[in-house]
Amino acid sequence: MRREGSAFAGLGVVTLKELSDHMTGMRMIVMEWLVVLLALGVVYTGIQQIRQVSAEDPFLFLRLFTRAGEGLPSFVSVLSFLVPLVAIGIGFDLVSSERSQRTLSRILSQPIYRDALLFGKYLGGLITIIIMLVALWLLVIGLGILTLGLPPGPEEVARALAMLVVTIVYAGVWLGLALLFSIVFRSPATAAFVALGLWLFFTVLWPLLAPYAAAPFVSETVQTPGDLLTQISVLQAFARVSPGSLFGEIVGVLLDPTVRSTQQPLLASLGLVLLQPGSIPGAPLPLVQSLLVVWPQIVAMIAGAILLFVIGYVTFQRQEVRA
Amino acid sequence: MSEETVIEAAGLTKTYGEAVAVDHISFKVGRGEIFGLLGPNGAGKTTTILMLLGLTEISSGEVRVLGHNPAREPLSVKRVVGYLPDTVGFYDHLTAADNLHYTARLIGFTKDVREKKIAEALDRVGLAEQAEKRVGTFSRGMRQRLGLAEILMKGAQIAILDEPTTGLDPHATSELLGIIRAFKSEGVSVLLSSHMLERVQSVCDRVALFSGGKIALMGTVPELGRQVLGGGYVVDIEADGAGLADRLALIPGVSGVERTGIGKLRLHSDRDVRPEAAAEVVAMQGRLKYLGVQEASLEAIYTRYFESMAQERSGVKDGERHAA
Numbered sequence: 001m002r003r004e005g006s007a008f009a010g011l012g013v014v015t016l017k018e019l020s021d022h023m024t025g026m027r028m029i030v031m032e033w034l035v036v037l038l039a040l041g042v043v044y045t046g047i048q049q050i051r052q053v054s055a056e057d058p059f060l061f062l063r064l065f066t067r068a069g070e071g072l073p074s075f076v077s078v079l080s081f082l083v084p085l086v087a088i089g090i091g092f093d094l095v096s097s098e099r100s101q102r103t104l105s106r107i108l109s110q111p112i113y114r115d116a117l118l119f120g121k122y123l124g125g126l127i128t129i130i131i132m133l134v135a136l137w138l139l140v141i142g143l144g145i146l147t148l149g150l151p152p153g154p155e156e157v158a159r160a161l162a163m164l165v166v167t168i169v170y171a172g173v174w175l176g177l178a179l180l181f182s183i184v185f186r187s188p189a190t191a192a193f194v195a196l197g198l199w200l201f202f203t204v205l206w207p208l209l210a211p212y213a214a215a216p217f218v219s220e221t222v223q224t225p226g227d228l229l230t231q232i233s234v235l236q237a238f239a240r241v242s243p244g245s246l247f248g249e250i251v252g253v254l255l256d257p258t259v260r261s262t263q264q265p266l267l268a269s270l271g272l273v274l275l276q277p278g279s280i281p282g283a284p285l286p287l288v289q290s291l292l293v294v295w296p297q298i299v300a301m302i303a304g305a306i307l308l309f310v311i312g313y314v315t316f317q318r319q320e321v322r323a
Numbered sequence: 324m325s326e327e328t329v330i331e332a333a334g335l336t337k338t339y340g341e342a343v344a345v346d347h348i349s350f351k352v353g354r355g356e357i358f359g360l361l362g363p364n365g366a367g368k369t370t371t372i373l374m375l376l377g378l379t380e381i382s383s384g385e386v387r388v389l390g391h392n393p394a395r396e397p398l399s400v401k402r403v404v405g406y407l408p409d410t411v412g413f414y415d416h417l418t419a420a421d422n423l424h425y426t427a428r429l430i431g432f433t434k435d436v437r438e439k440k441i442a443e444a445l446d447r448v449g450l451a452e453q454a455e456k457r458v459g460t461f462s463r464g465m466r467q468r469l470g471l472a473e474i475l476m477k478g479a480q481i482a483i484l485d486e487p488t489t490g491l492d493p494h495a496t497s498e499l500l501g502i503i504r505a506f507k508s509e510g511v512s513v514l515l516s517s518h519m520l521e522r523v524q525s526v527c528d529r530v531a532l533f534s535g536g537k538i539a540l541m542g543t544v545p546e547l548g549r550q551v552l553g554g555g556y557v558v559d560i561e562a563d564g565a566g567l568a569d570r571l572a573l574i575p576g577v578s579g580v581e582r583t584g585i586g587k588l589r590l591h592s593d594r595d596v597r598p599e600a601a602a603e604v605v606a607m608q609g610r611l612k613y614l615g616v617q618e619a620s621l622e623a624i625y626t627r628y629f630e631s632m633a634q635e636r637s638g639v640k641d642g643e644r645h646a647a
């Protein structure tokens with residue numbers, strides 16, 4: 001059955017309203033300060049390290065994102081940890097708050113479709129996160145220029161931008177999840193609790209559990225390099241269930257031009273070097289090549305975000321308006 | 324008032340799994356008419372309203388709202404219908420005006436139109452002073468009025484109000500009913516559900532009495548009175564004059580005379596006997612202080628109807644004892 005009019009009538013209005021709610025809300029201000037202070041803190045300690053160690057590094061600027069002081073997480077680790085938290089903080093009550101404030105039926109009795117309301121809420125939340133991430137990104141670059149005393153090269157800027165985009169997609173996955181929970185659970189407390197539980201599971205527990213989960217699927221005996229690569233692939237496949245691991249894998253490749261395969265860091269931890277025909281180990285890859293290496297992972301993450309949104313969308317369409 | 328129909332429902336049905344919330348109901352609402360939905364909790368009033376608005380799926384049956392099908396053309400319907408939900412909510416952190424601005428943008432009004440309409444609407448419901456206050460500070464009655472302001476601003480041709488008077492004090496209720504009457508005078512049709520029977524009676528042109536998802540009775544209040552309470556009339560009279568009661572009892576059609584106070588009499592009759600009663604008093608050279616016929620009250624109709632339903636039901640169960 002064809003529906004009359006555009007599904008997106010009112011989309012812009014909803015998006016702007018959501019955006020202004022987030023930007024002026026106390027919750028977002030607190031989260032922004034938390035993220036900015038933590039992230040800048042680790043970048044600052046990272047800079048001290050970089051200055052001591054690697055003065056002749058050709059990709060010095062990218063180290064800003066991946067290095068940190070002794071015992072501290074890097075900037076990307078902080079992002080991988082905090083971005084889900086911000087997305088959950090924004091999304092866990094997006095729809096349930098309309099129900100608890102009893103505004104849902106009144107708003108849906110205006111000439112708009114539910115599509116516009118839901119998509120507008122998602123977009124408003126995502127744009128809020130984008131603004132925060134872009135500001136943070138600029139701050140880090142600025143801090144780098146000031147302290148290292150040199151501007152980043154075009155290649156470095158391009159890679160840093162690619163990282164920014166991937167971080168936004170990563171945020172989109174968690175926002176989609178939070179939005180879904182705000183639809184499924186009528187109580188915002190339940191939604192927040194379940195979302196945070198999942199976040200803890202994926203960031204803390206899953207990295208520890210994944211090898212055990214993968215154990216039945218890997219062969220015990222490793223005889224050839226091929227066996228080893230297969231084993232690593234299986235382990236990775238399980239680790240990738242966690243969006244955080246996927247994110248780490250992607251930015252690990254994007255921010256380090258010498259990484260030629262997502263398996264390289266794992267091999268390196270075993271003291272091995274991956275040799276590919278016609279390539280010199282340690283020689284930097286062009287950005288396009290790096291992107292190709294993690295393209296499937298990027299696509300998977302985008303697909304994940306879309307899938308979560310679609311599940312939420314379908315659930316919302318079928319729900320009754322009244323409580 | 325023209326005879327034009329603005330809402331037309333035929334065989335409208337809503338089922339939740341096995342449960343039937345609304346069961347093949349049919350009704351029409353004309354332009355400028357105030358139509359009341361009455362009935363006990365869970366009778367299906369809200370469900371009916373949601374189906375009219377296209378906010379819940381229709382299981383079977385047909386609805387036309389100003390010629391549009393709410394399931395196929397929800398936007399056309401929602402453009403001309405204003406809705407006040409049973410518990411209306413606004414964004415507490417926004418001001419009254421900002422809340423309406425948001426709705427007005429969703430409707431698609433331009434900025435100038437918005438400013439003008441919102442100021443007018445808030446003024447009409449008496450919230451002009453509070454326009455810049457946050458809705459979080461509003462009382463229930465103020466929220467209710469803000470909800471009506473939204474419908475006014477929208478310029479709706481049909482206003483659907485779900486229990487608009489619940490939780491309001493008598494003064495706020497009268498004010499609200501005043502606004503509802505104003506809707507009517509502007510040719511806006513009003514469909515309202517309520518439990519406050521006396522109040523509903525005072526504004527509604529016609530009512531539908533819901534019971535278990537069906538419309539049990541429908542019509543004007545006097546019509547329902549005749550159906551439920553029988554054809555009897557009750558005429559109250561206050562006059563002095565010795566032996567008046569005996570003379571009134573002789574009027575054809577009067578079945579009984581009752582003394583209700585000093586100089587007060589109540590006549591039970593099968594027709595309106597006010598003219599004859601007045602003539603008798605005058606003939607006796609008495610002084611007539613009051614003469615009135617009791618309107619059938621919705622309260623009485625409602626109570627009597629559901630009592631008789633309950634009796635019928637228990638009568639089915641143990642007919643023996645009741646018959647004895």
Ligand SMILES: Nc1ncnc2c1ncn2[C@@H]1O[C@H](COP(=O)(O)OP(=O)(O)OP(=O)(O)O)[C@@H](O)[C@H]1O
Nearest residue numbers: 320339342344362363364365366367368369370371
């Ligand atoms: N989502 C739902 N799932 C199952 N049954 C429902 C649902 N919503 C409503 N009902 C049932 O539909 C019936 C009609 O409910 P409705 O809210 O329309 O009644 P109402 O006349 O508005 O009552 P009230 O005066 O209490 O507002 C009730 O029996 C209710 O239990």
Ligand SMILES: [Mg+2]
Nearest residue numbers: 368369409485
């Ligand atoms: Mg109801």
